[in-house]
Amino acid sequence: MPVLGTTIRYIADRLEIASGGMLTMKVYEPRELVPSLESLDAVSAGKVDASYSASGYWAGKMPAAPLFSSVPFGPETAEYLAWMFEGNGMKLYQQMYDDAGYNVKAFVCCVLSPETSGWFARPIESGDDLRGLKMRFYGLGGRVMEKLGVAVTLIAGGEIFQALERGVIDATEFSLPTIDQQLGLYNIAKYNYFPGWHQQATLLEMLINGDAWESLAPDQKMLIELVCRDGIVRSITESEGTQFKAMRENADRHGVHIKTWPPQMIDLFRSTWDQVVKDECAANAFFKTVYDDMTQFRENYDLWEKTAFLPRN
Incomplete structure (x- = not known):
């Protein structure tokens, strides 16, 4: 499937090549190992090493989870990634899983352009x-x-x-x-x-079992992080270059x-x-913490966006 499916396979291929075959990741089809909506629990318990999904599916477990996937009238791709990687997004994202007791390491590895409504x-x-x-x-x-x-x-x-x-x-x-x-x-x-x-940009995640993550050497961890960043770039170009x-x-x-x-x-x-x-x-204090942090970042970003970019119309 375009972008959704191609990105994780791209990451798996790049990881094997970049590691000289020392790190491999076999990608299974949805529901082949566990039901799609049970993948978070399966990764946390070590039944599978990793999963590829979107945090919005875990709203029933963690109300703030959708904020790390897509936000109605929310940031577009560049602004979203800026908050995640230059603001407090990634820190809050991992904190959410840790505070909820999940034994996972969370990565953003794919970004979808605006969806149809x-x-x-x-x-x-x-x-x-x-x-x-x-x-x-x-x-x-x-x-x-x-x-x-x-x-x-x-x-x-x-x-x-x-x-x-x-x-x-x-x-x-x-x-x-x-x-x-x-x-x-x-x-x-x-x-x-x-x-x-409802989804001007959508972040997809790779979750790795926490024990499996800690068993990796520092250079292996860095390689996974770099390949995930590469997956983000690849997903953006594929998303933007094929919709018309x-x-x-x-x-x-x-x-x-x-x-x-x-x-x-x-x-x-x-x-x-x-x-x-x-x-x-x-209803949820952590939801408010995350949303307020994102909103403050966006208010600051607004100065840059309105000053630096040409109007669209």
Whole structure:
């Protein structure tokens, strides 16, 4: 699968080459070793050495986890990575796992560009059109949709097409246009909405069992860190360099209507997100700590962004 699948295999190949064969990583397909949503526990317990996923799937275990994966109306790729690696992001990220008792070492190893905002069977023109829909939605964006009256469920990517086909869900979001195209979502849902307000950038993680990590020599640890950074660069270039082709093919070959949310819908999503984040901060102290830290970084970054970059429009 583009980006999602190619990045971890790229990392495995680079790791073996760079280590002269001393470090190897065999990549298994999802659910081949353990169920996808049980991988964190499996790595922590040492049942598997490592996993590749997104921290947003652990929201039920650690409420702040989605903040290290994607944030509605959150930072784009460069700003997100700047907070993670130059701000306090990585420190807070590892602290989250440590404080929750997980025996893992956490790495960011892949970044997805903005995702599509959803695939629908009919046009969505107002909040009323969302109410009552059954929709697959990921992370904190799913909390926004729930407040808007959507019945949200989290389904693994490989199960989405069947769920749409059987009517288990009415609509879905999943990932980039290239990835959604491979899932064949265009066969059922012909209205594809942008921008992905819920996931302007998505960080994917590699978790390594803590004991396995500590057993490595310092040069081996450094090599894994460097190869993960290389995976980030590779994922960004693949994400950015391939989406326009998929969008054109979806429209020209598959009859997909590429739609842009009108300003009033973006305003609705944003105001609802403001309510969600207020609730989450009140409910969980560590969520508030992480979100406040990210917000402070973004406020500082804003001076640079507004001064240094050309306007987009």
